[in-house]
Amino acid sequence: xxxxxxxxxxxxxxxxxxxxxxxxxxxxxxxxxxxxxxxxxxxxxxxxxxxxxxxxxxxxxxxxxxxxxxxxxxxxxxxxxxxxxxxxxxxxxxxxxxxxxxxxxxxxxxxxxxxxxxxxxxxxxxxxxxxxxxxxxxxxxxxxxxxxxxxxxxxxxxxxxxxxxxxxxxxxxxxxxxxxxxxxxxxxxxxxxxxxxxxxxxxxxxxxxxxxxxxxxxxxxxxxxxxxxxxxxxxxxxxxxxxxxxxxxxxxxxxxxxxxxxxxxxxxxxxxxxxxxxxxxxxxxxxxxxxxxxxxxxxxxxxxxxxxx
Amino acid sequence: xxxxxxxxxxxxxxxxxxxxxxxxxxxxxxxxxxxxxxxxxxxxxxxxxxxxxxxxxxxxxxxxxxxxxxxxxxxxxxxxxxxxxxxxxxxxxxxxxxxxxxxxxxxxxxxxxxxxxxxxxxxxxxxxxxxxxxxxxxxxxxxxxxxxxxxxxxxxxxxxxxxxxxxxxxxxxxxxxxxxxxxxxxxxxxxxxxxxxxxxxxxxxxxxxxxxxxxxxxxxxxxxxxxxxxxxxxxxxxxxxxxxxxxxxxxxxxxxxxxxxxxxxxxxxxxxxxxxxxxxxxxxxxxxxxxxxxxxxxxxxxxxxxxxxxxxxxxxxxxxxxxxxxxxxxxxxxxxxxxxxxxxxxxxxxxxxxxxxxxxxxxxxxxxxxxxxxxxxxxxxxxxxxxxxxxxxxxxxxxxxxxxxxxxxxxxxxxxxxxxxxxxxxxxxxxxxxxxxxxxxxxxxxxxxxxxxxxxxxxxxxxxxxxxxxxxxxxxxxxxxxxxxxxxxxxxxxxxxxxxxxxxxxxxxxxxxxxxxxxxxxxxxxxxxxxxxxx
Numbered sequence: 001x002x003x004x005x006x007x008x009x010x011x012x013x014x015x016x017x018x019x020x021x022x023x024x025x026x027x028x029x030x031x032x033x034x035x036x037x038x039x040x041x042x043x044x045x046x047x048x049x050x051x052x053x054x055x056x057x058x059x060x061x062x063x064x065x066x067x068x069x070x071x072x073x074x075x076x077x078x079x080x081x082x083x084x085x086x087x088x089x090x091x092x093x094x095x096x097x098x099x100x101x102x103x104x105x106x107x108x109x110x111x112x113x114x115x116x117x118x119x120x121x122x123x124x125x126x127x128x129x130x131x132x133x134x135x136x137x138x139x140x141x142x143x144x145x146x147x148x149x150x151x152x153x154x155x156x157x158x159x160x161x162x163x164x165x166x167x168x169x170x171x172x173x174x175x176x177x178x179x180x181x182x183x184x185x186x187x188x189x190x191x192x193x194x195x196x197x198x199x200x201x202x203x204x205x206x207x208x209x210x211x212x213x214x215x216x217x218x219x220x221x222x223x224x225x226x227x228x229x230x231x232x233x234x235x236x237x238x239x240x241x242x243x244x245x246x247x248x249x250x251x252x253x254x255x256x257x258x259x260x261x262x263x264x265x266x267x268x269x270x271x272x273x274x275x276x277x278x279x280x281x282x283x284x285x286x287x288x289x290x291x292x293x294x295x296x297x298x299x300x301x302x303x304x305x306x307x308x309x
Numbered sequence: 310x311x312x313x314x315x316x317x318x319x320x321x322x323x324x325x326x327x328x329x330x331x332x333x334x335x336x337x338x339x340x341x342x343x344x345x346x347x348x349x350x351x352x353x354x355x356x357x358x359x360x361x362x363x364x365x366x367x368x369x370x371x372x373x374x375x376x377x378x379x380x381x382x383x384x385x386x387x388x389x390x391x392x393x394x395x396x397x398x399x400x401x402x403x404x405x406x407x408x409x410x411x412x413x414x415x416x417x418x419x420x421x422x423x424x425x426x427x428x429x430x431x432x433x434x435x436x437x438x439x440x441x442x443x444x445x446x447x448x449x450x451x452x453x454x455x456x457x458x459x460x461x462x463x464x465x466x467x468x469x470x471x472x473x474x475x476x477x478x479x480x481x482x483x484x485x486x487x488x489x490x491x492x493x494x495x496x497x498x499x500x501x502x503x504x505x506x507x508x509x510x511x512x513x514x515x516x517x518x519x520x521x522x523x524x525x526x527x528x529x530x531x532x533x534x535x536x537x538x539x540x541x542x543x544x545x546x547x548x549x550x551x552x553x554x555x556x557x558x559x560x561x562x563x564x565x566x567x568x569x570x571x572x573x574x575x576x577x578x579x580x581x582x583x584x585x586x587x588x589x590x591x592x593x594x595x596x597x598x599x600x601x602x603x604x605x606x607x608x609x610x611x612x613x614x615x616x617x618x619x620x621x622x623x624x625x626x627x628x629x630x631x632x633x634x635x636x637x638x639x640x641x642x643x644x645x646x647x648x649x650x651x652x653x654x655x656x657x658x659x660x661x662x663x664x665x666x667x668x669x670x671x672x673x674x675x676x677x678x679x680x681x682x683x684x685x686x687x688x689x690x691x692x693x694x695x696x697x698x699x700x701x702x703x704x705x706x707x708x709x710x711x712x713x714x715x716x717x718x719x720x721x722x723x724x725x726x727x728x729x730x731x732x733x734x735x736x737x738x739x740x741x742x743x744x745x746x747x748x749x750x751x752x753x754x755x756x757x758x759x760x761x762x763x764x765x766x767x768x769x770x771x772x773x774x775x776x777x778x779x780x781x782x783x784x785x786x787x788x789x790x791x792x793x794x795x796x797x798x799x800x801x802x803x804x805x806x807x808x809x810x811x812x813x814x815x816x817x818x819x820x821x822x823x824x825x826x827x828x829x830x831x832x833x834x835x836x837x838x839x840x841x842x843x844x
Contacts, residue, residue, distance in 0.1 A: 027718075027720070027721055028721055028724060028725065029718070029720035029721040029723075029724045029725075030720075030724040030762075030763065031720060032763075033720075033723050033724045033727060033763050035446065036446045041449045041452070042760055042763065043461065043462075044446070044448060044449055045763050047443040047461070048443060048444070050443075051443040051444065079354060080354040080355050080360075080512070081355060081357075081360050081444050081508075081512065082354075082355070082509075082512050082513075083509070090528050090529060091529060149561070149564070150564075153564075154564045154567075154568065157568070160570075161561055161564050161565045161568065161570065162557055162558075162561045162565065163530075163531075163554060163557070164527075164530045164531075166531075253558060254558065254561070255561075256348075256554070256556050256557040256558065256561055258529040258530045258555070258556060262556060263529075266351075268718070269690075269718050269719050269720070270718075270719055270720050271718070271720035271721070
């Protein structure tokens with residue numbers, strides 16, 4: 001089964017690159033012109049076009065890009081002339097730190113919030129959690145991020161305003177606000193998912209049995225109900241992790257966090273094709289792999305699925 | 310609930326003092342030492358002077374690399390400063406009477422930052438490299454040098470017109486006179502380089518002769534420069550370090566500046582700029598200066614209705630430049646042409662087209678459009694361009710011209726407007742690479758700059774009289790006569806109006822009170838190399 005899934009992952013990644021390539025060919029922009037600025041001579045433009053395979057037809061360009069990728073060469077950014085693999089390598093680690101921190105926050109805050117809302121259904125704790133979830137889900141990232149920066153960093157000075165930090169402690173300190181901003185939506189969403197799953201599970205027969213045989217309520221909730229309610233969350237975490245690894249444009253921009261999102265935004269504006277394709281490739285792989293891991297974790301968590309496979 | 314109320318109460322009571330946190334100590338002579346922190350909106354892309362073409366990278370490259378000639382330093386409050394060429398790595402130079410031979414004698418004792426002496430061959434190597442590199446955008450600037458095209462075409466490895474008769478002498482022969490050539494040599498690609506490092510290594514390392522050396526670069530995050538102890542003009546440099554944080558949005562820069570985390574913040578957003586100019590404790594530390602740029606709306610003069618000069622003039626009369634300047638917070642001056650204030654050859658007696666809707670309507674009627682007309686207007690996707698386009702749209706509506714605005718991404722925009730059949734009416738700008746009219750007039754309005762695709766002359770304006778004038782001015786050794794030719798050229802363009810001449814934009818910057826010796830440079834913009842900290 002795993003071999004089949006990996007084969008599918010390759011197909012998905014290939015499809016993502018091809019689709020991105022086709023879309024970029026639809027843009028009526030000549031990167032050579034954008035690159036040379038107002039001092040381009042026709043000769044200089046021809047030189048650049050030949051250098052980057054831009055003088056070939058669509059099929060020739062596609063062969064040029066895919067051929068390089070297969071050889072393990074992601075090409076060279078039009079704009080900075082640096083290898084795309086190097087640019088991605090520099091920015092993927094900051095993005096990964098932000099993504100992991102956001103996921104951890106979403107779980108640490110969202111899950112307890114959902115559990116509390118479920119066991120205190122229709123009481124003030126439930127309503128409070130609902131309001132928080134509504135705020136988190138409906139306020140755009142740029143509002144949450146800007147407000148958090150203004151209050152917690154600028155007015156109170158508890159956190160740095162922006163940047164990446166040097167050294168472990170400073171890095172963590174710089175990470176808090178962007179990670180919290182990015183996690184706001186996820187926290188709200190996870191809380192709602194956990195609440196509704198928990199409500200379903202808490203109504204089931206085996207919970208009644210657990211209570212009837214005299215288990216303490218804490219054990220009923222944590223060991224029996226929560227464990228069964230977490231299934232859908234595993235899939236969500238897998239999807240989120242994949243998406244977040246592709247870069248969080250707005251959060252990274254507001255907090256000057258040097259991740260992939262910022263780079264890809266700039267690359268799209270400048271039609272820096274090799275860099276766009278490189279980032280799409282990395283993001284597609286991240287999403288596909290995270291989904292694969294989520295499926296495997298799901299099987300591992302649910303003995304019924306494990307036995308069937 | 311109580312916690313939220315408490316938080317709100319804390320915020321309400323916490324009226325911050327937003328004045329400067331630290332004042333100048335009051336030293337009269339510059340003090341050595343200290344680190345100056347600043348930030349940029351975008352990232353430093355490369356340290357290779359043969360590639361560097363964007364503003365942010367130029368901050369690093371200009372501090373790391375030196376050229377034969379350079380502009381004099383800027384002086385705060387003196388709008389004429391910063392334009393004159395002064396010998397730099399060249400102790401002196403001579404130009405032959407026919408304007409074809411440039412002979413440079415290098416300054417004694419100049420070394421790279423590792424201590425090895427600089428020789429003339431290091432310049433020749435750097436020029437050959439620019440010519441041979443397909444990815445370098447600068448080969449076109451050396452087009453007048455004898456043999457340059459042989460190197461770009463791959464027929465020769467060394468440029469025949471660049472010779473080194475002695476280790477400290479460099480001779481450059483031109484095939485045709487170009488009085489802007491010395492200005493071309495101020496560009497960072499004309500720096501000495503030692504053979505050895507690969508192109509890839511040069512992207513992120515730097516062995517130069519500039520006032521600073523590269524201490525570290527965490528790409529996309531932070532670039533740290535340290536004072537070059539071997540710099541030939543060491544007495545002019547006072548800072549120990551320059552620390553540049555990359556990719557910080559301008560609003561964030563201003564917050565960091567107010568918190569004292571940055572020593573300077575550039576191009577403040579409109580509310581921040583208004584606020585700071587109203588504060589007597591901050592206003593003295595805000596600078597703004599017109600830098601070498603021109604903004605307007607270019608029209609393809611070969612396509613109707615823009616093939617009629619009266620229409621182009623009417624649009625010039627219709628646009629309210631004063632309103633545009635207000636939208637730019639007053640940090641701009643109205644334009645009468647493409648040459649920016651301070652530029653050699655600019656005709657300062659010309660006045661911008663006045664805002665005269667009645668005259669605009671009359672001209673349109675005369676041209677056969679008494680009922681007005683419909684136009685498409687193309688802009689790039691940035692907030693400022695959109696605001697100004699809306700202003701232009703309402704101005705033109707007033708004279709019966711109905712405008713539809715189309716927004717394109719940068720790459721699509723530059724490709725489209727360079728095509729003969731592309732959008733005929735669009736926002737346009739020209740930013741200087743060097744301070745000479747050639748970089749504005751020849752590039753944008755000479756017939757030789759017209760091509761069916763990728764045309765630098767994107768108004769496709771062709772005027773034999775202007776062509777003759779520009780060609781003669783390019784070759785004219787007498788500076789006064791040359792300036793007079795450019796003034797005539799400006800008048801021709803003013804009347805023919807291939808653009809709506811709109812404005813020249815200032816760069817604004819606020820520094821902490823203790824930052825001394827810094828002035829915005831008209832070409833290098835944010836050049837902190839000669840600043841010092843009075844604390």
